[in-house]
Structures are given as C-alpha cells and as structure tokens.
Amino acid sequence: MTETKVERVKNATYHDTKGDLFTSFNVDDFDVPRGRDEVWRFTPLRRLRGLHDGTFPEATTPDVSVDVPESASGVTVEKVTRDDERIGTAGAPVDRVGAQAWTAMEEATLVTFARNSSNTDPVTVTVTGRGADVTSFTDVSIVVEDGAEAIVNIRYTGDGTHSDNHEYIVGDNARLTVVVHVDWDDTAVHLGNQRAKLGRDAVLRHNVACFGGGVVRLIPSVKFTAPGGDAELLGVYFADDGQFFEQRLLVDHAEPNCRSNVLYKGALQADPSSDLPDARTAWVGDVLIRANAQGTDTYETNRNLVLTEGARADAVPNLEIETGEIVGAGHAATVGRFDDDQLFYLLSRGIDPNQARRLIVRGFFSEVIGRIPVKAVRDQLEEQIAEELEGTRL
Known part of the structure; x- marks a missing residue:
C-alpha cells in the first residue's frame, strides 16, 4: 500500500474565489513573497526594508496615541496584548507582512464605543514613526457596539518602518466613519492590513488619504456577516518622485441585501531628470458576490490622472458574481491625462493654462474629499493637494 503525503497549502486559495484567501496570525505559515507572486507583482520588494522576509531593522515599541474629545460619551481606550480575546475577531492577516506585525507586536490599541452611544466628534489615533533605523508593529482595533455611532481619524506621521493591522467591528444597527490619513515623511515604509466586519444593518464609511511615505501598501477588506449592511470605501492619493502607493481592496458580499460603493481617485507626477524612482501607484479592487448574496447592490471605480512623464498607474478592477439575483x-477604471473639454472651457474664459490644469486636478479630487465628514481633515487635504501642485508645470 502506497502512503499518500498531503502537504498543507499556503499563500493560496482553498476555493475558487477572492474571498477564500489563506489567512493566518502566524508569520511562519506564509512563504516569503517573491516578485512573480500575483499579489506582490506591483510591489517593489527591495524597498520594503525587510518587512516581507524578516530582515527588517530592530523592532521597537510603536508610538500610538489616542485623543478622545471632551464631548465623547461611552468611549473606552485600552492597551492590550495580542492574546486578548476582543481583538483579532475580524479575521487573520492575508499576507506574511500582516502576520509578522501580529506575531511581533508588543501591544495593541483597543477603542470601544459603547452600545447605543453617539459620538459625532472624531476620536483621533496618531501613529508616529520611530525612525527609519528601527521597525514598529502594532494593531488598532475599533469596536462599535450595537446601535452606536462613531467617527475615528487615524493619522500617520513622521518617519519610520511600520507594519500594522486594523480591524473595525461594526455591530448591528451601528455606524462607523473612519478616516485613514497617511501623512508620513517621504522616506517612510508602511504596510497595513485593514479588515472590517459588519453586522445587521451596519454602516461603514471608510476613507483613505495617502500623500506621504516612500512605499505604502494598504489592504482594506470588508465582510458582511448579516443582511442590510452598507459599506462605502473612498480614497485619494497623490504620488511624486520616489513614491509608491498600492491599494488592494476586497469587498466580500456573503449576505443578502447589502450595498457597497468603492471610489478611489489618484494623481501622479514625476520629474524625469530626477534620480529618484518613478512615481508609481497600483490599485486592485476585488468585489465578490457569493451565491447566497441576493439583492446585492455594488459598484467600484478607480480614476487616475497621470500629470507628467515618468509616472505610471496600474488599475485592476475585478468583479466575481455567483448569483444573478442582484440589484x-x-x-470602472481609467488612467489618463486631463479632460480636454474641461481644459478648453477654462482656457476660453481667459484662465492661465497652468492655473486651469491645477483647477481641474483639485476638482478631480473634490468628489471624494467632499464626502469626508471631518472639516479639519477636508481642509488639510485640500491644502496638501495645493502644495503638491505648487511649482509644478503641468
């Protein structure tokens, strides 16, 4: 009798859908990523400072602070270890870097909004880089209990090599708005997993603004666990010379009568004479509608403006549908230059060509920025776009 040896499948899908990716909290369960791996093919692995293969600089305690407004009600902030049963409930990381962050972190930040509490002023979580010569790992868990309403602003600043996991647990009839503002120094490296789990009739508004960092790779995912959920994922990003931004999303419609909308907009500019790497972005959007997710209503869009030579944007939308009983x-995805009709209209009104192009870029982003409910964040993003365009001849 011949004995059959069965080896465990790693870094792969057990089934045929994007939603059934292999996940684990243990870094040893993942192989080291290679450039030819499908999910890493856009990422410059040599620029990750060893986050992907364990050769990262010495690990240190992350600098994570939480600012709770005086108007807050029912908000609890705790520092916990990874063996706390209240964290990790949104699911395990989908890649080796996320598992490394979980395995190596010393503590996690847990913010809980009590049942039926209402908080319309944002709780601000600030992650400050510890410097490029060290590495920091952490987890930020936001739990919004049944019937609660909350706004959370997560901001990254400073320089560093950082990897983390975010999880958003939105209870039945609860509402969470999250703004993730990536404002690192331009030499920082940041890779993050972001997982959301929505209860019955839960509402999630997830906003990402990425302007800083040398290499930033974010993986947001949403899973509906009961009918009636509503998720909107919005994003803006602006890449210059030396910057690489990657957004890789998954919306998993596993329950009936849920809605999702994804809208990301990005712009890129580069100086071909610079000795820095080209400006580069990659956006991959996956939406899965499972066989039992009747009544689903979903749409995803990615728009990219390539402003100069030496810039490249990749946009890959994917839609898997297992049932025809949907709303x-x-x-849609586009990569291109200015809208000629808009430019002609502004020029015909006597506006300077360079100024006209800047107005078009700012208007391009306004559709997304205008939906962010925190005015201070909206104003800051508008200022950052203006700074990006200052002195650039489009």
Missing part, C-alpha cells in the same frame, strides 16, 4: 453590480 446591480459594475466596475
């Missing part, structure tokens, strides 16, 4: 589903 609607679609996707």
Whole structure:
C-alpha cells in the first residue's frame, strides 16, 4: 500500500474565489513573497526594508496615541496584548507582512464605543514613526457596539518602518466613519492590513488619504456577516518622485441585501531628470458576490490622472458574481491625462493654462474629499493637494 503525503497549502486559495484567501496570525505559515507572486507583482520588494522576509531593522515599541474629545460619551481606550480575546475577531492577516506585525507586536490599541452611544466628534489615533533605523508593529482595533455611532481619524506621521493591522467591528444597527490619513515623511515604509466586519444593518464609511511615505501598501477588506449592511470605501492619493502607493481592496458580499460603493481617485507626477524612482501607484479592487448574496447592490471605480512623464498607474478592477439575483453590480477604471473639454472651457474664459490644469486636478479630487465628514481633515487635504501642485508645470 502506497502512503499518500498531503502537504498543507499556503499563500493560496482553498476555493475558487477572492474571498477564500489563506489567512493566518502566524508569520511562519506564509512563504516569503517573491516578485512573480500575483499579489506582490506591483510591489517593489527591495524597498520594503525587510518587512516581507524578516530582515527588517530592530523592532521597537510603536508610538500610538489616542485623543478622545471632551464631548465623547461611552468611549473606552485600552492597551492590550495580542492574546486578548476582543481583538483579532475580524479575521487573520492575508499576507506574511500582516502576520509578522501580529506575531511581533508588543501591544495593541483597543477603542470601544459603547452600545447605543453617539459620538459625532472624531476620536483621533496618531501613529508616529520611530525612525527609519528601527521597525514598529502594532494593531488598532475599533469596536462599535450595537446601535452606536462613531467617527475615528487615524493619522500617520513622521518617519519610520511600520507594519500594522486594523480591524473595525461594526455591530448591528451601528455606524462607523473612519478616516485613514497617511501623512508620513517621504522616506517612510508602511504596510497595513485593514479588515472590517459588519453586522445587521451596519454602516461603514471608510476613507483613505495617502500623500506621504516612500512605499505604502494598504489592504482594506470588508465582510458582511448579516443582511442590510452598507459599506462605502473612498480614497485619494497623490504620488511624486520616489513614491509608491498600492491599494488592494476586497469587498466580500456573503449576505443578502447589502450595498457597497468603492471610489478611489489618484494623481501622479514625476520629474524625469530626477534620480529618484518613478512615481508609481497600483490599485486592485476585488468585489465578490457569493451565491447566497441576493439583492446585492455594488459598484467600484478607480480614476487616475497621470500629470507628467515618468509616472505610471496600474488599475485592476475585478468583479466575481455567483448569483444573478442582484440589484446591480459594475466596475470602472481609467488612467489618463486631463479632460480636454474641461481644459478648453477654462482656457476660453481667459484662465492661465497652468492655473486651469491645477483647477481641474483639485476638482478631480473634490468628489471624494467632499464626502469626508471631518472639516479639519477636508481642509488639510485640500491644502496638501495645493502644495503638491505648487511649482509644478503641468
């Protein structure tokens, strides 16, 4: 009798859908990523400072602070270890870097909004880099209990090599708005997993603004666990010379009568004479509608403006549908230059060509920025876009 040896599958899908990716909290369960791996093919592995293969600089305690406004009600902030049963409930990381962050972290930040509490002023979580010569790992868990309403602003600043996991647990009839503002120094490296789990009739508004960092790779995912959920994922990013931004999303419609909308907009500019790497972005959007997710209504869009030579944007929308009993589903992605009709209109009104192009870029982003409910964040993003465009001849 011949004995059959069965080896465990790693870094792969057990089934045929994007939603069934291999996940684990243990870094040893993942192989070291290679450039030819599908999910890493856009990422410059040599620029990750060893986050992907364990050769990262010495690890240190992350600098994570939480500012709770005086108006807050029912908000609890705790520092916990990874063996706390209240964290990790949104699911395990989908890649080796996320598992490394979980395995190596010393503590996590847990913010809980009590049942039926209402908080319309944002709780601010600030992650400050510890410097490029060290590495920091952490987890930020936001739990919004049944019937609660909350706004959370997560901001990254300073320089460093950083990897983390975020999880958002949104209870039944609860509402969470998250703004993730990536404002690192331009030499920072940051890779993050972001997982959301929505209860019955829960609402999630997830906003990402990425302007800083040398290499930033974010993986947001949403899973509906009961009918009636509503998720909106919005993002803006602006890449210059030497910057690489990657957004890799998954919306998993596993329950009936849920809605999702994804809208990301990015711009890129570069100086071909610079000795820095080209400006580069990659956006991959996956939406899965499972066989039992009747009544789903979903759409995803990614728009990119390439402003100069030496810049490249990749946009890959994917839609998997296992049932025809849905309200609607679609996707769109574009990579291009200015809208000639808009430019002609502004020039015909006597506006300087360079100023006209800047107005078009700012208007391009306004559709997303205008939906962010925190005015201070909206104003800051508008200022950052203006600074990005200052002195650039489009």
